[in-house]
Amino acid sequence: MSSGSDYVRPLAELAVQLGANVQPGQVVLVVSEPGKEPLARAVAEAAYERGAKFVDMYVFDIYFKRARVLHAAPDTLDYVPPWLGAQVLALGEHRAASIALSGPVAPHLMDDLDPALVGKDMLPWLKQIPEVVEARTTNWTGIPCPTDDWAALVHPGLEPGEALARLWRKVAHMCRVDEPDAVAAWRSRLDQLVEVAGKLDALALDALRYYGPGTDLTVGLFPSSRWQTVRFSTVGGIEHVANIPTEEVFTTPDPERVNGVARATKPLFTSGAVVSGLQVRFEDGRAVAIDAEQGAATLQTLAAHDAGAARLGEVALVDRASRIGAMDTVFFDTLIDENAASHIALGHGYANAVDDDDRERMNTSGIHIDFMIGSNELAVTGLTRDGGEIPLLLAGAWQLERAI
Amino acid sequence: MSSGSDYVRPLAELAVQLGANVQPGQVVLVVSEPGKEPLARAVAEAAYERGAKFVDMYVFDIYFKRARVLHAAPDTLDYVPPWLGAQVLALGEHRAASIALSGPVAPHLMDDLDPALVGKDMLPWLKQIPEVVEARTTNWTGIPCPTDDWAALVHPGLEPGEALARLWRKVAHMCRVDEPDAVAAWRSRLDQLVEVAGKLDALALDALRYYGPGTDLTVGLFPSSRWQTVRFSTVGGIEHVANIPTEEVFTTPDPERVNGVARATKPLFTSGAVVSGLQVRFEDGRAVAIDAEQGAATLQTLAAHDAGAARLGEVALVDRASRIGAMDTVFFDTLIDENAASHIALGHGYANAVDDDDRERMNTSGIHIDFMIGSNELAVTGLTRDGGEIPLLLAGAWQLERAI
Numbered sequence: 093m094s095s096g097s098d099y100v101r102p103l104a105e106l107a108v109q110l111g112a113n114v115q116p117g118q119v120v121l122v123v124s125e126p127g128k129e130p131l132a133r134a135v136a137e138a139a140y141e142r143g144a145k146f147v148d149m150y151v152f153d154i155y156f157k158r159a160r161v162l163h164a165a166p167d168t169l170d171y172v173p174p175w176l177g178a179q180v181l182a183l184g185e186h187r188a189a190s191i192a193l194s195g196p197v198a199p200h201l202m203d204d205l206d207p208a209l210v211g212k213d214m215l216p217w218l219k220q221i222p223e224v225v226e227a228r229t230t231n232w233t234g235i236p237c238p239t240d241d242w243a244a245l246v247h248p249g250l251e252p253g254e255a256l257a258r259l260w261r262k263v264a265h266m267c268r269v270d271e272p273d274a275v276a277a278w279r280s281r282l283d284q285l286v287e288v289a290g291k292l293d294a295l296a297l298d299a300l301r302y303y304g305p306g307t308d309l310t311v312g313l314f315p316s317s318r319w320q321t322v323r324f325s326t327v328g329g330i331e332h333v334a335n336i337p338t339e340e341v342f343t344t345p346d347p348e349r350v351n352g353v354a355r356a357t358k359p360l361f362t363s364g365a366v367v368s369g370l371q372v373r374f375e376d377g378r379a380v381a382i383d384a385e386q387g388a389a390t391l392q393t394l395a396a397h398d399a400g401a402a403r404l405g406e407v408a409l410v411d412r413a414s415r416i417g418a419m420d421t422v423f424f425d426t427l428i429d430e431n432a433a434s435h436i437a438l439g440h441g442y443a444n445a446v447d448d449d450d451r452e453r454m455n456t457s458g459i460h461i462d463f464m465i466g467s468n469e470l471a472v473t474g475l476t477r478d479g480g481e482i483p484l485l486l487a488g489a490w491q492l493e494r495a496i
Numbered sequence: 497m498s499s500g501s502d503y504v505r506p507l508a509e510l511a512v513q514l515g516a517n518v519q520p521g522q523v524v525l526v527v528s529e530p531g532k533e534p535l536a537r538a539v540a541e542a543a544y545e546r547g548a549k550f551v552d553m554y555v556f557d558i559y560f561k562r563a564r565v566l567h568a569a570p571d572t573l574d575y576v577p578p579w580l581g582a583q584v585l586a587l588g589e590h591r592a593a594s595i596a597l598s599g600p601v602a603p604h605l606m607d608d609l610d611p612a613l614v615g616k617d618m619l620p621w622l623k624q625i626p627e628v629v630e631a632r633t634t635n636w637t638g639i640p641c642p643t644d645d646w647a648a649l650v651h652p653g654l655e656p657g658e659a660l661a662r663l664w665r666k667v668a669h670m671c672r673v674d675e676p677d678a679v680a681a682w683r684s685r686l687d688q689l690v691e692v693a694g695k696l697d698a699l700a701l702d703a704l705r706y707y708g709p710g711t712d713l714t715v716g717l718f719p720s721s722r723w724q725t726v727r728f729s730t731v732g733g734i735e736h737v738a739n740i741p742t743e744e745v746f747t748t749p750d751p752e753r754v755n756g757v758a759r760a761t762k763p764l765f766t767s768g769a770v771v772s773g774l775q776v777r778f779e780d781g782r783a784v785a786i787d788a789e790q791g792a793a794t795l796q797t798l799a800a801h802d803a804g805a806a807r808l809g810e811v812a813l814v815d816r817a818s819r820i821g822a823m824d825t826v827f828f829d830t831l832i833d834e835n836a837a838s839h840i841a842l843g844h845g846y847a848n849a850v851d852d853d854d855r856e857r858m859n860t861s862g863i864h865i866d867f868m869i870g871s872n873e874l875a876v877t878g879l880t881r882d883g884g885e886i887p888l889l890l891a892g893a894w895q896l897e898r899a900i
Contacts, residue, residue: 119577122560129530133559140567146575147564151555155537156526160551163544171550173523175586179579186577 097130099260102269103235104134106336108142110275111233112189113332116143118231121183123150123192123216128237135191144189150179152216158201161209169212180220184229187328193237194427196361199245203365211363211393219458226443228324231332234427236263245424266337266415266428278333282323289319289341291492292409295482297474300345300407302354302434304470306371311407311436312349314454316447319343339414339431344441347403347455350374357433358464361424365390370463378402379438391461395438400457405441409434410466412488426462434466434485501534503664506673507639508538510740512546514679515637516593517736520547522635525587527554527596527620532641539595548593554583556620562605565613573616584624588633591732597641598831600765603649607769615767615797623862630847632728635736638831640667649828670741670819670832682737686727693723693745695896696813699886701878704749704811706758706838708874710775715811715840716753718858720851723747743818743835748845751807751859752781761837762868765828769794774867781807783842795865799842804861809845813838814870816892830866838870838889 108114120139124132136147160169183190202210224230243255250258264270268277297317302309319341322334351374359368369385379402382392395402408430410417416432423429439459443451466472472485483491512518524543528536540551565573587594606614628634647659654662668674672681701721706713723745726738755778763772773789783806786796799806812834814821820836827833843863847855870876876889887895 126530126533129557129559133557133563136557136560137563137567140563143569145568145572146577147560148577148580149555149557149560151553153533153537153540153553155533156540156551156553159537159541159544163541164549165547168549173550173552173586173590175579175583176552178582178586182577182579182582 099264099269100130100134101138102274103264103267104131104138106267106269106274107135107191107233107235108138110278111235111333111336112191112231113330114139114142114144114189114231115330117145119183119186119188120144120147121150121188121190122147123152123190125152125154125193125197127197127239127241128193128195131193131237135193139189139191154198154201157213157215158205160213161202161205166209166212169209170214172215172218176215177218177220180218180224184224184227187326188230190230190232192232192234194234195237195239195242195425196245197239197241199241199361199366199424207365207387207389208393210365211390214363214397214458217459222440222460228327228444231326231330233333234335235267236425236428238263242425246421262419262421266419268337268415278336282321282333282338285321285338285341286323288490288492289321292319292341292484295474295476297482298477299349299475300484301473301475302465302470303473304467306355307353307465307470309352309354309374309465310350310475311404312346313343314346314446314450316450317343317345318445320442320445335427337416337428337431339416340408340410342406342408342442342445344443344445344454345404345407346377346453347400347405347441348377348453350377350404354436354465356463356465357467357470358422358429359424360426360429360461360463362426362461363390363394366424367391377404394459394461397459398457400455401439401459403438403455403457404436405439405455405457405460406437406462408436409472409485411485411490412468417488429464430462433464434470434472435462435464437462503668503673504534504538505542506678507668507671508535508542510671510673510678511539511595511637511639512542514682515639515737515740516595516635517734518543518546518548518593518635519734521549523587523590523592524548524551525554525592525594526551527556527594529556529558529597529601531601531643531645532597532599535597535641539597543593543595558602558605561617561619562609564617565606565609570613570616573613574618576619576622580619581622581624584622584628588628588631591730592634594634594636596636596638598638599641599643599646599829600649601643601645603645603765603770603828611769611791611793612797614769615794618767618801618862621863626844626864632731632848635730635734637737638739639671640829640832642667646829650825666823666825670823672741672819682740686725686737686742689725689742689745690727692894692896693725696723696745696888699878699880701886702881703753703879704888705877705879706869706874707877708871710759711757711869711874713756713758713778713869714754714879715808716750717747718750718850718854720854721747721749722849724846724849739831741820741832741835743820744812744814746810746812746846746849748847748849748858749808749811750781750857751804751809751845752857754778754781754808758840758869760867760869761871761874762826762833763828764830764833764865764867766830766865767794767798770828771795771867783807798863798865801863802861804859805843805863807842807859807861808840809843809859809861809864810841810866812840812866813876813889815889815894816872821892833868834866837868838874838876839866839868841866
């Protein structure tokens with residue numbers, strides 16, 4: 093196993109069978125980038141073998157974005173041609189499936205550009221994506237796709253071939269395709285996460301309190317905030333797993349009741365830039381100060397995108413039993429890193445986690461940016477409506493057996 | 497100059513400036529394939545430098561098509577998700593520009609598949625493309641993009657690096673980017689072609705007769721058939737050159753008056769298959785027999801696509817003074833090969849070459865497949881309405897000075 097090529101086919105099959113759960117006769121979109129062709133093609137093949145009617149591909153090229161930021165008129169950088177959003181809506185209308193291949197490509201390509209300009213171009217993010225997610229009309233998933241670029245970022249000290257092979261081994265392990273039956277392994281893990289979510293729901297918490305080095309944050313919850321896993325199902329009843337790997341339970345918080353300071357415990361990679369050493373201070377729900385050692389301007393620009401961009405749309409808890417957390421590796425890919433540690437997200441909330449009344453109060457935005465605040469040093473406590481405090485996570489371990 | 501990389505930027509600039517003639521504020525679509533990223537990115541950069549508002553990319557992956565033909569239900573192979581055509585129409589509505597990168601990728605990928613199935617999937621061809629071309633709402637061009645795959649097909653005896661370098665040298669020469677001022681060189685050559693077209697128009701021919709080894713074909717013209725070059729202009733007055741290189745003059749024939757037999761003088765590459773040793777017999781306009789040494793079934797399937805698919809939509813004349821003809825090389829790329837030799841095309845006609853009355857009688861189809869019948873051994877004669885015969889091309893040389 094030198095290049096990871098033995099894992100390509102199993103990972104593609106997992107994405108098609110368990111992730112998107114592609115149905116016979118469905119149209120499938122593969123969202124990819126240059127350099128990800130081997131996995132993209134394996135996904136297409138696995139989807140057709142499972143009976144897909146048509147497999148389309150959307151390719152985003154970060155080099156096009158660099159040329160745009162360098163040369164286009166700054167006041168046009170937020171322009172999006174309408175057919176991109178129309179395609180997303182059409183996927184919903186057609187009850188299509190979607191499989192996105194994550195993992196940074198050319199991660200330092202924007203380093204010499206003005207982060208404020210980089211952040212104005214939100215693509216490949218589109219405001220129609222959360223609309224279709226909320227409508228639950230597509231069965232979708234995201235999976236990691238190792239590339240040479242990404243391997244060099246995660247393992248800069250290794251020779252390129254060895255870096256790629258090591259990243260593939262880690263991705264295969266976290267995606268459980270090194271198991272004899274990856275689908276069965278995931279069903280078991282997802283059952284556990286669903287059980288944790290049920291226990292958290294039973295606590296009927298009013299708020300969460302995060303306390304650790306650089307972090308002292310309280311996040312209010314709605315009365316109807318329900319804890320979720322990414323084991324989703326569509327309006328038509330197709331069960332899908334919205335990302336693989338997944339180790340989180342999450343819900344939609346009250347965007348007006350967030351106070352304190354949160355220090356990110358891992359870098360995040362967004363809009364073509366690495367943001368590291370991030371610290372965010374919240375007052376009455378709003379992020380009023382965003383500081384970072386690197387990439388602050390990118391996140392500041394994103395947080396100014398619209399009225400909801402500086403407020404929270406998600407809180408997620410991850411215990412250290414996760415295979416990703418155990419690796420103690422920064423992957424510079426939100427899909428993976430958010431599943432290594434507890435995190436919060438600026439921007440759009442997940443509407444299906446709250447009831448109709450609270451849905452009108454949940455945060456709405458054109459962005460959704462996760463950042464990781466969890467660590468072994470972070471304690472997460474649940475605050476009940478009657479003033480009680482219940483330990484949820486201590487030293488990265490669930491305290492729920494004691495709590496219930 | 498070992499890899500052709502020095503030609504990438506000049507070719508991209510030529511495509512943007514002369515080919516599509518991208519205007520400030522325009523949206524531009526780059527139509528590409530995996531492996532063509534260096535030129536695609538150079539085109540994007542040149543377009544943004546010229547003031548483009550947004551450069552989008554559509555990537556077609558022939559490996560997706562292979563998986564589809566192998567595994568999808570045969571009766572679904574002609575399905576096209578509606579958003580692909582909608583995007584083409586939207587480009588027209590937005591008065592966008594479009595730049596396509598031609599050149600075969602993985603040319604033998606379909607060799608082991610059933611050609612009848614391969615021919616059912618017409619993508620990336622879309623029926624909306626000729627609609628938008630006829631409406632003249634986009635300024636578009638196609639340019640060749642050398643890749644390793646393509647170089648190995650054209651120069652199978654060479655080591656890969658040398659094959660690519662030689663293909664790049666040929667492409668650079670035929671695209672005139674080896675000239676100090678490629679744009680000026682093309683303006684001069686296009687002026688010549690426009691002059692030839694004018695002379696042919698002045699003859700007011702009733703038909704063309706092709707005579708040579710394996711070919712004895714008569715093609716009727718409409719009273720209003722006007723000879724064209726690919727120096728087009730949009731409804732908004734943007735002049736563009738629809739493909740670079742170009743060496744042809746062409747018009748739209750009468751699809752009812754084609755009789756005789758035509759033997760292709762070069763292979764053609766279409767729908768992922770190579771068609772070589774092609775011979776087609778026409779009766780009263782219809783291709784009633786299609787034979788080939790290789791790939792006959794692919795073309796037979798394409799010719800059965802719809803009622804117009806077995807009739808001619810184009811006749812084109814190319815003299816041997818063209819830089820491509822002088823290379824005496826088979827490129828397996830219609831964009832280039834059709835400009836080496838006189839050719840005819842099954843399928844949709846070019847509406848803007850005829851007046852309204854004849855437009856209703858011109859051939860319409862969802863396909864347009866050029867194949868080359870010209871050679872030094874082919875004589876092309878013009879037949880006038882009063883029974884006269886005028887030599888047009890003899891031994892690949894224009895006879896027009898004598899004719900007029």
